[in-house]
Amino acid sequence: MVGGVKQTLTPKAIIHQKFGANASYRVEEVHDSSQSSCPGLAIPQKGPCLYRCHLQLPDFSVVSNVFKKKKDSEQSAAELALEKLGIRPRDDNDITVEEAWDDITGRIKYTFSDEFLSAEHPLGAHLRAALQRDGDCCGSVPVSVIATFDAKILSRCKIINPSVESDPFLVNSYVMKAAAKLSDYIVVSPHVASLRRKNPYPPAIIEALATHESDSLESVEVKAVHIPYLGTEIVELDALDISSGYYLDIIAKRFGLKDGNQMMISRTLGKASCGSECRLYSPIPKFKFSDNSSEPSGSSHEETRNARASYICGQDIHGDAILASVGYRWKTDNLDYDDVTVKSFYRICCGMSPNGIYKISRQALLAAQLPSSFTTKSNWRGPLPREILCMFCHQHRLAEPVFSITSDPVKLLSDIFRSHKKLKISGVDDADNENSSREKEDTTGLGHGFRCGVKVLTKSQDLVLDCSPRKLYEKENDALQNASLKALLWFSKFFDDLDVSGEELSDTDDDQDIKSPSTHVFSAPPILGKGDSSRTTNMPPKEKRVQSITNGSVVSICYSLSLAVDPNYSSDENLSDGESPREVIESNEDIESEYSTDLIESNEGIEFEVGTGAMNTHIESAVTQMTVGEYASFSTTLPTAAEVLILASATDTERIRWLLSVRSHLDYSILLLGVKGPTEERMEAAFFKPPLSKQRVEYAVKHIKESSASTLADFGCGSGSLLDSLLDYPTSLHTIIGVDISPKGLARAAKMLHTKLNKEACNVKSATLYDGSILEFDSRLHDIDIGTCLEVIEHMEEDQACECGEKVLSLFRPKLLIVSTPNYEYNRILQQSTPATQEENHPEDKPESQLPKFRNHDHKFEWTREQFNQWASKLAERHNYSVEFSGVGGSGEVDPGFASQIAVFKREANVVENVAEGSMQPYKVIWEWKKGNGDKKD
Ligand SMILES: C[S@@+](CC[C@H](N)C(=O)[O-])C[C@H]1O[C@@H](n2cnc3c(N)ncnc32)[C@H](O)[C@@H]1O
Numbered sequence: 001m002v003g004g005v006k007q008t009l010t011p012k013a014i015i016h017q018k019f020g021a022n023a024s025y026r027v028e029e030v031h032d033s034s035q036s037s038c039p040g041l042a043i044p045q046k047g048p049c050l051y052r053c054h055l056q057l058p059d060f061s062v063v064s065n066v067f068k069k070k071k072d073s074e075q076s077a078a079e080l081a082l083e084k085l086g087i088r089p090r091d092d093n094d095i096t097v098e099e100a101w102d103d104i105t106g107r108i109k110y111t112f113s114d115e116f117l118s119a120e121h122p123l124g125a126h127l128r129a130a131l132q133r134d135g136d137c138c139g140s141v142p143v144s145v146i147a148t149f150d151a152k153i154l155s156r157c158k159i160i161n162p163s164v165e166s167d168p169f170l171v172n173s174y175v176m177k178a179a180a181k182l183s184d185y186i187v188v189s190p191h192v193a194s195l196r197r198k199n200p201y202p203p204a205i206i207e208a209l210a211t212h213e214s215d216s217l218e219s220v221e222v223k224a225v226h227i228p229y230l231g232t233e234i235v236e237l238d239a240l241d242i243s244s245g246y247y248l249d250i251i252a253k254r255f256g257l258k259d260g261n262q263m264m265i266s267r268t269l270g271k272a273s274c275g276s277e278c279r280l281y282s283p284i285p286k287f288k289f290s291d292n293s294s295e296p297s298g299s300s301h302e303e304t305r306n307a308r309a310s311y312i313c314g315q316d317i318h319g320d321a322i323l324a325s326v327g328y329r330w331k332t333d334n335l336d337y338d339d340v341t342v343k344s345f346y347r348i349c350c351g352m353s354p355n356g357i358y359k360i361s362r363q364a365l366l367a368a369q370l371p372s373s374f375t376t377k378s379n380w381r382g383p384l385p386r387e388i389l390c391m392f393c394h395q396h397r398l399a400e401p402v403f404s405i406t407s408d409p410v411k412l413l414s415d416i417f418r419s420h421k422k423l424k425i426s427g428v429d430d431a432d433n434e435n436s437s438r439e440k441e442d443t444t445g446l447g448h449g450f451r452c453g454v455k456v457l458t459k460s461q462d463l464v465l466d467c468s469p470r471k472l473y474e475k476e477n478d479a480l481q482n483a484s485l486k487a488l489l490w491f492s493k494f495f496d497d498l499d500v501s502g503e504e505l506s507d508t509d510d511d512q513d514i515k516s517p518s519t520h521v522f523s524a525p526p527i528l529g530k531g532d533s534s535r536t537t538n539m540p541p542k543e544k545r546v547q548s549i550t551n552g553s554v555v556s557i558c559y560s561l562s563l564a565v566d567p568n569y570s571s572d573e574n575l576s577d578g579e580s581p582r583e584v585i586e587s588n589e590d591i592e593s594e595y596s597t598d599l600i601e602s603n604e605g606i607e608f609e610v611g612t613g614a615m616n617t618h619i620e621s622a623v624t625q626m627t628v629g630e631y632a633s634f635s636t637t638l639p640t641a642a643e644v645l646i647l648a649s650a651t652d653t654e655r656i657r658w659l660l661s662v663r664s665h666l667d668y669s670i671l672l673l674g675v676k677g678p679t680e681e682r683m684e685a686a687f688f689k690p691p692l693s694k695q696r697v698e699y700a701v702k703h704i705k706e707s708s709a710s711t712l713a714d715f716g717c718g719s720g721s722l723l724d725s726l727l728d729y730p731t732s733l734h735t736i737i738g739v740d741i742s743p744k745g746l747a748r749a750a751k752m753l754h755t756k757l758n759k760e761a762c763n764v765k766s767a768t769l770y771d772g773s774i775l776e777f778d779s780r781l782h783d784i785d786i787g788t789c790l791e792v793i794e795h796m797e798e799d800q801a802c803e804c805g806e807k808v809l810s811l812f813r814p815k816l817l818i819v820s821t822p823n824y825e826y827n828r829i830l831q832q833s834t835p836a837t838q839e840e841n842h843p844e845d846k847p848e849s850q851l852p853k854f855r856n857h858d859h860k861f862e863w864t865r866e867q868f869n870q871w872a873s874k875l876a877e878r879h880n881y882s883v884e885f886s887g888v889g890g891s892g893e894v895d896p897g898f899a900s901q902i903a904v905f906k907r908e909a910n911v912v913e914n915v916a917e918g919s920m921q922p923y924k925v926i927w928e929w930k931k932g933n934g935d936k937k938d
């Protein structure tokens with residue numbers, strides 16, 4: 001299980017509190033050879049790295065166990081140290097309500113102590129500033145300051161009542177209530193919401209402070225943003241002169257209030273663009289003084305609620321609000337401040353939605369969007385879904401998502417199936433495939449893989465969402481990321497975003513996968529833009545061409561988006577009732593002469609995967625029709641949601657608002673820089689069930705089973721997928737050999753064989769893996785019964801492939817040789833975006849020049865049926881073999897034939913000349929196994 005509910009200090013944090021820099025951690029890497037390698041393997045192996053942590057404290061040291069993650073080893077060491085010290089980490093949840101009240105009272109008392117007045121804590125700076133306040137206010141500290149800046153008080157209030165999370169007034173009222181118990185010491189002014197020390201500070205302390213005093217500020221103007229509570233009024237830029245007194249008093253004056261005691265301060269809203277803390281300031285609503293204010297604010301004051309401000313901070317805010325970045329930091333009395341602009345406000349708004357969290361990180365606000373599917377880790381750009389979901393929950397004050405991963409029961413056969421698949425995916429042939437996030441097809445009924453569910457709960461443990469996709473994934477991480485993405489897509493529908501079109505969400509699959517209580521704990525955010533719903537999205541005004549770039553390809557583009565006013569924007573459909581086209585034309589002409597287009601967003605190179613919805617639909621559909629190097633431009637009208645995004649990306653808010661008001665449109669310019677085709681393995685898996693790779697292996701296995709062969713050599717065995725499958729069936733084979741030039745592939749093959757041969761009873765008496773090229777002859781492989789060479793020749797240069805054929809048939813002279821290679825003619829089917837049957841396919845629709853040439857970037861050539869037949873027939877003839885043609889994937893009867901073409905060569909002569917034993921042995925034994933002896937080489 002990942003994620004948790006309890007908010008506690010970690011062991012490391014406690015150690016830090018106690019020892020600070022006197023605790024030193026040293027993490028060492030531990031290589032666990034027993035776990036990783038395979039005995040006898042002659043290739044140096046790097047096993048999974050584990051970590052052990054040494055923690056040195058002033059009086060003793062501890063050493064942790066080994067862990068997969070560094071940080072786990074550190075936490076474990078800290079935990080051991082705490083145990084030694086006899087400290088049990090105190091859990092906030094262990095504290096009783098009564099203790100919480102006592103803590104609050106104690107802390108308030110301490111805050112007003114002589115000692116604290118010189119504290120380096122930001123609250124200390126407030127206390128000192130309060131002593132400089134004018135008149136009545138001198139020495140009084142606004143309650144909200146204590147409620148906001150003493151994090152411990154806030155955490156204690158949460159114990160008393162968890163709803164303080166969303167209701168900051170409640171914290172204020174608790175602080176006042178606790179302070180009221182200190183009547184000998186503190187004066188509580190309930191109607192002005194401030195606290196003050198009853199007895200003045202000793203003069204000596206005040207004098208000492210003089211040296212502490214802040215530098216006097218010259219007039220300092222800070223930009224802030226005014227957010228009216230009335231949704232009809234726009235969010236505007238404001239300015240604060242923070243040089244003339246206590247900053248809360250200054251902000252209060254913007255609201256026409258007497259002083260800062262009547263101000264509320266929100267939690268921090270991230271660090272905007274400026275780096276310092278950004279918060280919302282708003283007046284304490286009048287009703288809070290008249291209410292019995294220990295009750296949470298109810299719905300009775302809905303009319304004064306500031307929906308936009310409440311939305312971005314997740315707390316109830318009433319009346320107008322100011323978003324500003326002003327405050328004290330540790331160790332200084334100087335104010336820390338930064339400008340906050342309207343753009344910052346919209347950026348914060350954007351960052352509230354799953355789509356926004358994703359986009360913000362990409363700086364591609366309008367162009368990129370949260371993809372609607374997670375295919376492979378290597379194709380995914382930006383933070384991974386799980387990360388985004390955690391950020392989203394944090395943003396919305398929800399508990400950390402709780403993941404539960406189950407792996408389906410391991411049956412023998414499914415185990416085999418899985419190990420086979422795993423090897424295939426990570427085949428040396430294409431390293432990219434390691435991250436393939438293919439769903440596990442369950443057609444075999446074997447049902448093995450990982451399933452992940454995720455629950456999102458509120459901090460008070462109410463269920464918001466229970467998402468438990470039924471799909472199985474081969475990898476745990478894929479299951480996790482897919483579940484996270486599904487949850488994010490569900491949340492997305494609450495946001496007026498450009499992302500996720502409705503279709504994906506109404507998918508019946510998802511309906512069954514996702515449960516959410518009917519009384520939604522999660523509701524739609526307020527309308528942030530103007531909300532003119534008559535603006536709809538138009539398709540790029542271009543004739544529709546056929547998609548030439550396949551789903552799964554990763555394209556890289558350079559683009560720019562501009563806001564422009566179209567002088568011909570008078571087509572009647574775009575006019576609302578009562579407006580005359582003429583007026584519009586006139587006003588547009590005006591604009592034309594004065595203004596050019598405004599660049600909103602541009603990117604010199606951005607990559608995305610086609611078919612996952614990672615880019616806004618206009619860009620994606622245009623790009624998939626382009627060829628590399630081609631430039632395209634088109635315009636679209638503005639979807640409503642785009643307004644917020646545009647305001648979040650453009651600096652000149654006023655001008656942008658004006659442009660938006662005069663029916664502007666978006667101009668897109670796109671240059672297609674490059675395309676990387678989807679990987680062969682993914683393509684094959686998408687089109688064929690079982691995947692083509694599995695069909696090839698099955699084809700060979702069938703032939704081998706039917707023969708009465710006792711020796712087999714797999715030329716170019718890679719990770720050993722064929723040898724692996726062979727061991728699942730009883731065969732007459734007693735000697736199996738694998739040859740390859742890739743150490744990575746051979747090492748994988750060795751591990752697989754090691755596990756399998758030592759586990760299962762089979763006829764095999766000896767297994768050997770050689771590091772060697774099949775372009776070289778090794779006499780130990782002479783006159784074997786069967787040779788296989790699956791998907792190997794196309795990885796050599798064409799002339800080498802011919803040479804290889806000659807070598808194998810003339811020197812190795814197997815009785816039977818099975819060779820498979822891609823059928824080039826079939827590529828146009830594979831390269832379509834969606835699988836189709838051969839009959840339905842109309843490849844002539846496509847400009848062939850735009851298709852990736854081969855199925856895999858490592859292929860040096862791919863042959864048509866004709867080329868393959870020629871090569872194989874001539875070869876067979878020269879060496880006295882017969883040859884038959886076949887294939888897998890699709891049909892041999894219909895054009896363009898099988899997806900993978902196969903030639904089966906049979907040696908005509910029964911007896912072959914002997915090659916002197918030991919005469920030519922260039923191959924290096926990498927790993928060897930003999931029945932009874934186990935793995936021999938060491
Ligand atoms: C696409 S993989 C096929 C692996 C395996 N036959 C299968 O079907 O899963 C191609 C393999 O051929 C190997 N190969 C390429 N040239 C070779 C050569 N000259 N001698 C031996 N192996 C070679 C590569 O290292 C790689 O493992």
Ligand SMILES: [Mg+2]
Pocket residue numbers: 429791792794795856859
């Ligand atoms: Mg290949």
